[in-house]
Amino acid sequence: MDIQTSFARANEVADETCANIRTVRSFANESRECARYSERLNDTYKLHIRKALLFGSFTFAEHAFDLVLFVLTLYYGGHLVMAHKMTGGNLVSFFLYVNRLRGSMEKLTIQVYAKLMEAVGTCQKVIEYIDREPEVKRGGRLAPWKLEGHIEFRNVWMSYPSRQRVPVLKDVSFQVSPGEVVALVGPSGSGKSTCVNLLERFYETTSGQVLLDGNPIMAYDHKFLHRKVALVGQEPVLFARSIKDNISYALDNCSLEEVQRVARQANAHEFITELPEGYETGTGEKGIQLSGGQKQRVAIARALIRKPAVLLLDEATSALDAESEQLVQQATQNLRGQTVIVVAHRLSTVEKADRIIVIDKGMVVEQGRHDQLILHSGSTYAISFLTHKLAGITK
Numbered sequence: 090m091d092i093q094t095s096f097a098r099a100n101e102v103a104d105e106t107c108a109n110i111r112t113v114r115s116f117a118n119e120s121r122e123c124a125r126y127s128e129r130l131n132d133t134y135k136l137h138i139r140k141a142l143l144f145g146s147f148t149f150a151e152h153a154f155d156l157v158l159f160v161l162t163l164y165y166g167g168h169l170v171m172a173h174k175m176t177g178g179n180l181v182s183f184f185l186y187v188n189r190l191r192g193s194m195e196k197l198t199i200q201v202y203a204k205l206m207e208a209v210g211t212c213q214k215v216i217e218y219i220d221r222e223p224e225v226k227r228g229g230r231l232a233p234w235k236l237e238g239h240i241e242f243r244n245v246w247m248s249y250p251s252r253q254r255v256p257v258l259k260d261v262s263f264q265v266s267p268g269e270v271v272a273l274v275g276p277s278g279s280g281k282s283t284c285v286n287l288l289e290r291f292y293e294t295t296s297g298q299v300l301l302d303g304n305p306i307m308a309y310d311h312k313f314l315h316r317k318v319a320l321v322g323q324e325p326v327l328f329a330r331s332i333k334d335n336i337s338y339a340l341d342n343c344s345l346e347e348v349q350r351v352a353r354q355a356n357a358h359e360f361i362t363e364l365p366e367g368y369e370t371g372t373g374e375k376g377i378q379l380s381g382g383q384k385q386r387v388a389i390a391r392a393l394i395r396k397p398a399v400l401l402l403d404e405a406t407s408a409l410d411a412e413s414e415q416l417v418q419q420a421t422q423n424l425r426g427q428t429v430i431v432v433a434h435r436l437s438t439v440e441k442a443d444r445i446i447v448i449d450k451g452m453v454v455e456q457g458r459h460d461q462l463i464l465h466s467g468s469t470y471a472i473s474f475l476t477h478k479l480a481g482i483t484k
């Protein structure tokens with residue numbers, strides 16, 4: 090069991106390093122990562138040595154005991170033969186039987202039992218994973234035929250499980266009407282993405298409720314919810330398959346026409362058709378073969394194909410080149426018809442939103458349209474806007 094755990098710990102380092110090889114390279118940190126891996130493997134090596142020593146000692150003791158038993162039996166048997174209480178043939182037969190019995194016992198103990206214990210150790214880990222209860226339950230069954238897209242945060246308090254004592258959202262309440270485009274703005278770390286995480290049901294609230302069309306979000310069926318509430322993350326992850334398969338991800342029987350329709354809406358069609366294999370072009374692991382802006386547009390198409398009632402956009406904070414940024418912006422402006430919540434980092438997005446919700450230190454401090462908030466002297470939004478300090482919205 091200890092060996093399996095230490096081996097798993099060593100593999101964690103290898104996995105992490107290989108998955109982030111570009112970062113490792115760009116910091117020229119290959120040798121340190123190698124050293125970290127060797128260090129962890131060294132723990133496994135020490136455990137293997139301990140196991141070998143124990144096994145060696147056990148085998149030595151077993152053979153020594155065998156030898157002593159053999160000598161004693163020979164001595165006593167010889168004595169009985171000399172005293173004519175036993176024939177030589179019987180003594181030899183006795184030895185042959187004992188040998189056979191010993192061989193079988195040895196197989197049973199050393200080979201079967203040891204292997205069984207090894208398997209139990211490995212299985213324990215697998216069973217531990219199988220038996221793990223997810224903290225966020227997926228038992229909801231609600232799947233109405235129509236979803237309007239009305240969202241309400243009602244007195245929501247939330248702490249992440251790893252930092253339960255630190256509330257990230259503090260009594261957050263706001264509503265978003267169906268079809269409304271709302272921009273969440275606020276300084277870095279104020280809790281904007283956490284609101285999105287709650288709508289995606291990645292975490293549960295500590296208290297208060299997140300309601301969708303008046304029903305707690307936890308009451309909805311897992312598949313239904315994620316079809317109706319689509320997310321385009323800050324750094325969207327694509328899979329190592331064709332662009333078409335990435336756009337139609339997790340959907341069955343999507344026609345190429347449908348994929349092309351949403352790609353056009355997401356401003357992605359043009360660049361895709363210019364690729365050597367068009368929609369069949371592979372994107373590489375995590376979409377590495379596409380640029381940041383292209384990845385985002387494919388991710389927008391992936392969200393749109395589900396015809397969601399609610400679209401969650403976490404705008405990229407990283408700088409895209411001007412053309413990509415404009416194309417992504419245009420794509421997001423095409424998204425009328427559904428409720429849109431956008432974690433906004435650009436002034437152009439904020440200005441076009443129907444309403445702006447300003448979050449600061451986990452609390453909603455202001456709400457309103459850009460032109461209303463900007464005129465409100467003393468408002469956090471106006472001050473931050475004017476002094477260009479509000480994270481992200483200064484672009």
Ligand SMILES: Nc1ncnc2c1ncn2[C@@H]1O[C@H](COP(=O)(O)OP(=O)(O)OP(=O)(O)O)[C@@H](O)[C@H]1O
Pocket residue numbers: 249250251252257275276277278279280281282283284432480
């Ligand atoms: N998985 C997590 N576990 C623990 N704490 C977290 C986790 N994710 C975020 N936090 C903390 O929660 C707070 C709010 O983070 P959040 O990502 O919601 O901020 P944000 O307003 O979206 O920031 P940004 O604009 O920089 O993306 C931060 O203090 C952050 O450190």
